[in-house]
Amino acid sequence: MKAKLLYIFFLGFISLQLYAQELLPFVENYSKSNYQGDNQIWNVVQGNDDAMYFANNYYLLRYDGVKWGKYTLPNKTVIRSILVDGDRIYSGSYQEFGYWYRKNAKMHYVSITKGKKVFDTNNNDEIWKIFKFNGKIYFQSFNSIFVFDGKVITEKKLPFLISYCFVVDNQLLIATVKNGIYQWTDSGIEKEEGLSLLENKVVHSIQKHQNKIYFFTQKNGVFVFENNKLSVWENKLNELLKLANINVAQFIKNNQLIIGTANKGAYILDLNDGSYKNINRNNVLMNNSVLSIGQDKNNDLWLGLDNGIAHIEVNSPISIFFDSSGILGSVYSVASIPNGYLMATNHGIFKFVDKELSLIPNTQGQAWNISKIKDQYIIGHNEGTYVYKNGLLSKLSDINGGWNLTKSSIDNSYLQATYSGIVIYDDFNDLNKIKIIGGIQKPIKYLAQNRKNEIWAADNNRGLYRILYNDAHQTIKVDNVTNRCKIVNDFGVKIFEFRNEILFLINNFWYTYNSMTNQLELNQLFNTNFKNVSDVVSIDDNHFIVLQDGFLYYINVVGNKFIKNSIQEKYYKGKIINGNLKVFKDRNNYLLNLDDGFISLEFKNEIKKQPIVKIEAFNNGHLVENNSKINLNSELKIDVISGIYGTEKPDLFYTINGIKEYLPIKEGVILLNNLNSGSYEVTIYSNDGLSYNKTTNFQFVVDKAWYFSVWMIVIYMIFIGLVLYLYYMWNKMKYIQKLELEKEELKHQKEIFEMELKAENELSSQEYEKHILQLELQSKSLEIAGKSLSIAKQSEMIENIQNILDTESDLNKLKSEIKKTIKINAVNKHEWEVFESNLSLMNNEFIIALSKKYPNLTPKDIKLCVYLKMNLSSKEIAPMMNISFRGVELHRYRLRKKLGLAQEESLSMFLLSV
Template sequence: MKTRLKFLFLLFIAFGARAQELLPFVENFTKSQYNGDNQVWSIAQGDDNAMYFANNHYFLRYDGVNWERYALSNNTIIRSVFVDGDKVYTGSYNDFGYWKRVAGKMVYTSLAVDKKYFSESDNEEIWKIFSFGNKLYFQTFNEVFILDKKTNDVEKVKFPYQISYCYVAGNEVYVATVRHGIYVMRDTKFIKKERWLAIEGDVIHNIESFKGKIYVFTKNKGIFVEESGELIAWNNPVNNRLKNDIVISAKFVGSDVLAIGTGLQGLYLLNLKNNTYRNINRENAIKNNAILSLAVDKENDLWLGLDNGIAHVEINSPVEVFSDNSGIVGSVYALYTMGNGFIFVTNHGIFTYRDNQLQPIPNSQGQVWDIYKHDDRFVIGHNDGTYVFDGTELRKINTVNGGWKFLKSDVDGVYYQSNYSGIARYKDINDLSKYQILPGFTKPVRNIAQNKPLELWAADYYRSFYRITFDADFNVRKIENISRLNGIENDYGVKILKYRNELLFLINKTWYTYNSISGKLVKDPVFNAAFKNISDIIPVDDESFIVQNDELLYVITQSGNQFKWELIPEKYYQGKVIFENTKAYKSGDVIYLNLDDGFISYKPKGNAAKQRISVEGFYNGDLITDDTSIKYNQPVELHVISQYFGFNRPNLYYRLNESGDYLRVNRGHLILNNLSGGTQNVSIYSFDGKRYVKVTDYKFYVNVPWYFSIWMVLIYIAVIAAIFFFYYRWNRFRTNQKLELKEEELKHQREIIEIELSRQNELNMQEYEKHILELEVQTKSSEVAGKSLSIAKQSEMIENIEKILDSEVNIGKLKSEIKKVIKFNSLNKHEWESFESNLSQIHNEFIKSLSRRFPQLTSKDIRLCIYLRMNLSSKEIAPLMNISFRGVELHRYRLRKKLGITADVNISKYMLGI
């Protein structure tokens, strides 16, 4: 019940209030933005394309990026502004003059103060400035000052009566008096328009010439047109309305538009081709209904000077806007044209807009997703089911809820509907109560497409997309999760585009097509090369589509093998695009796009306007010139200025010093921070969808910090040179020290070597002496051995002689002699002593070692050990020890026991081992 009452309340509001219209885009500027006063009395555009405003106490300049505010020295009110060449003329209280731009600032020069054109008793204001011929006219309500542009002479002419304004129309200057009709001013003479009686008694607020006719705009009587020398009321439907709305200003724009500014109902835009009009006022676009001044810029767009603020109305833009300022409509999800109006569906229900009236359709409240037009009927996908609207009545046809897309098959002639719980099929568009639900596939399906019989492609609301094949009775044959089968993990929000009968899939900013032979997705080389970093795709028709790239929308058309990108500027939809729920509807050559507060219409223009971009740099609020000293690491402000304010204003990018990414220029305003020293080059680019095209460069110089100045660099060089010098000296000193130390070391090494050589020599000498001694020992050993052998032989000989002598008993004398000899030889004591002495010297170490190990050995035992070490036999040892052979054997036996060795050990080898 509450929902129904709420809807009835909305319905009452919709009928009770004037509905929103499809209107030109309006950009409003409040006094807090331009930092000025309320009223804007006059507007003009300069040769530099900047807009100039007479704003009460202030003179304003706007270049599309920055507002500048100036005031006269006496702070008087500025009533009028007019541009002639590079001078901007203004009129104020008892003064008029011109402004020129010098070093980024507007500088004023008075033409009246020094000449004393006004006396102290005068109380005049220059309400209008205009040009006629070679002269400029500065008009008050009582007189006009005429400046000859060649001689700079000023002539003062008094009007015959108090006037409202002067107007130039055709080849005449018309002077509109307050109560005495209209005069034509020729030189300094005034000729009354005697036959223009219809407008006497009313205030004239404009006189315009259009297509050879003179139009007179009155404050309260409407518009008159001159016919055969007389004024007659203009035959136009809007004329009666204007009589109550107080006409203040008017301009013919182009060949078929008349703009009329009123004091009570804002702006009227009249289409002179079909005699229709649109009213732009506070209810739908502008912030104030009192339009004090009106101007046409070089794009044929309008600038409105309001009683409180400024408005820019893009009447020449291919984009128009339908915005819901009341909140009744809500977010629009789909729309269609319906006769001369529209039907659109929103999260609040279904609405029609016909005859300038917004009407919610009863019993349609709730979330609505989709519209499909068939003949004169509309199939509507609603949260509660599927509806049909025939232009008069809304009927619920079935309970298939959440119909996101209603698709007419180009392949098999039936209709498919994606919805909250899967896919429905309709065979008869005229009887939607009969339908089939695809069995075994209960998923929320956002989008569907088809290019082959008995096959559907379905994109899940959240992630994945599917290839579904079925039979003629809509029974599922196979359901394939294509993204999973191809190993694509990030498959959220899959987009399907049917373009020229080919299906393309946008998955995570990569384009794919399906290869039916391999059953695999294949990256599409053409689309991946042409459309990188695309976040959304919006189908339009078989020959065009819209892509979203970097939050910007581009209309894509194809010519041959080339894609053409046409930007829809962001200002028309900024922050209003319903992501993944944006739909495009094309009617004729106009494309409609839904937004979260309405929709826009766009009529592609084709060729983009040529751009002329200028850049102004400011440092500490002053224009940067060649003489500007910019400190290191200080911010620099750049104004990237276009000649356009409306649709043709480009979307620009920049790079600093030709490095880094291309960054967007936000509304023509750049702040550069952390700048290094030296020449800085800011390059400005436009983007045509395929490439960045440089349009201009701006260079300026940033001072290097004091610690990098030329003097400091010289100091650094000197310090570095000194450091290197002292380092060289210190290094040289250290090198010399090292050399001295090295020499000292070498000297010591030589001494050490000499000592070592001397020691080595001594060692060699000792070795030599040792060798000599060893030779001597060997010689003595040989001698000992020889003598030992000789003694042994002698002993043997003596023994043999004794044996012979003993056998020869009869020979007495011989025996006696031989015995004497033997006795002599055997008793050669000196020879034995020498033998024993040599024997002890040769085996001294052996004797010491033997005595240490076996201290119980006697000298006789030691002598036996020496003979054994000399490898002498018992037979050879016996005479040396002067004992018998058996005595030697007995002695050897006793020696074994003392040494503790057994009979199986070779005693001579044992002695050699000691």
């Protein structure tokens, strides 16, 4: 019970919150963050240069559709009013008026009153309105009117306080604050008769329309003067206007009236049927205080607000239904019904009838699709399928998730894609008779059929299937075509029927199915004309919409030609529900679903007119004329200005130096960076849906780098000349140095020669001394050899004595013989000492080398080595070492061990090699 009460409360709360919505003209808002100005837009006009001008307190604002400019008066006073007259923009402020003109892409101001005694310092005149009458410019304050004939300023002081002046039927009417309406004449001012109802009423606008004069008062509503009689305007809107406080009013095209109020926004009244629309902060305006109204050459409205600017496309074929409350949610499908619209959203099913939006009871949840068949609306919902007819909603099926409904191309049946398969409606006179294709339990999103018992189905996630079934609606075969054809990326497949042919959009490529080869094949026609398409919606055989590179295009097919009309991004930017784009045809309009509502579009199948565009190029903030030069590595910003702000704004493209790559111009700006030096031509093209047409071009030259300029080349030449001169001087100096060096070299060579000669002489002397030494050495050697012989002789003597001792027995004779032998063979002790000394001297190098190599050798070992090196035998060595022959052999044996010689190695040969 408690849950039921909460549910009833929730429905009641929603019904209270659903205030009236309506289909409104598209509004483009500009805030202070856009134009960087002040609050309060007092006046709006369009100049002869197609730019929009705004009086914005301390600034004159200029907007050309691409960029904003703001300018201040020399005396920094508030600008209350502006007027366009030719190339001049007249402005009025506190005790000051003059005109602006544009030169070199900047606004320049000329004061008319400077240096003239125009104003009475006691009146504090402020110019609130400027108008042209009888060829003269009138500047109006609340106390005076100043007339400027181009040379002279004439002041007309008024005896009362006025609100504004108005030119009506070539008459100048003056609306006073308390005294009614007066007319300006050559003789003075005269009160208008029959308008007493306007006394003590502040009139903010006087407009003539269809032979009637309308008086718009601030707080008392609207009065109409007709057949010489003034009466209260008999319109249901009048009572609302009394509470809203009228600020401005103006009749516009198509018998419409726009009224700007102080606290209720703007009312747009259609005088043909009496209907009106209120544009305010609750729907599309930034605030409810409208201070001024202007129109551009396309008859679109510009509202000057207390805080911001609104561009209202009242003559656009595009209208918008917008829900700012969030109650509606994202609209997945929309259809027109009598007196309103039916919408399938993620919050449920809503209807909008007689300006009232309401949720249809018991439909909360995700609704997907609305299809109209005759006078019935089939609505696919998360919880089943509903039918809406004659204002009543009933449930048709409990099968969850009716994504899409498609008519079969072979009969009058309809195919419905659901969460769990395919449903067929054969008889729409009896919708309860449904048939379910057996054996299919996949979530199917898109369907198409052009052959009996064959259905093409795209899975909600991935895959394209060819489903064959029998007459009993039982599945015979499910062919995963994308898998079989080895298409790897088959996510989000779209099925599109065009002129009895089924096309498949898979991963941005278009395919058709070849029944002969049973393969998917690329479709050349569509792949050539529609690259990078992410979504497509069929309207009829000759019209469809594509989402290409993030932009929507309406395609009109004429014969084999595709006429491509872009839908400006501002109408849907950031509001498209990806993968769920749907279009409903409503007579001549098309309803396109968006995140928070929908837009209504009226497409005209006509070739677009060739636009007239202007180019303003800027380099480092300075205007660049055609065929001018810019610096290398600097940015060139090219503003491409069409002077059109609404739906007719052309699609513009550009190429550089004739390369046929048409690049889109986004937001009217071309930015060129990092250009090489040389000549460039930027050509601007418009697209009429069939072809690119040249509109204008801009030529410029990127200058050479500063290091290639004429002056730098002169500097380079001077530098090169200086380098060559220095090189010449350096070579000359080097040549002189070379000569001096050669002279010094000759001198040194002479000294060297003398030194070499001296050295040779000294060397010869040394060689001589060496020779003498060698002779002495040879002499010593001979001496040693002699000593050796002497020693050998002594040995022989000893041997002889030994023989005598062995043979002689007579003692006396023995003594005599021994003495005789000793005397004969006696050796001088001094001679032996000399022998050993000479022997050591001769072999000094050998002894040193041997001692270093074998430090464990004794002097006796070294002596033996010397004797062996002299190639003496053991027998000869024995007496010299005063040992026996056997002792020499034993010593030799020990020496071999110390030297580490093998048995087969010769000791004498080894010592010779040391």
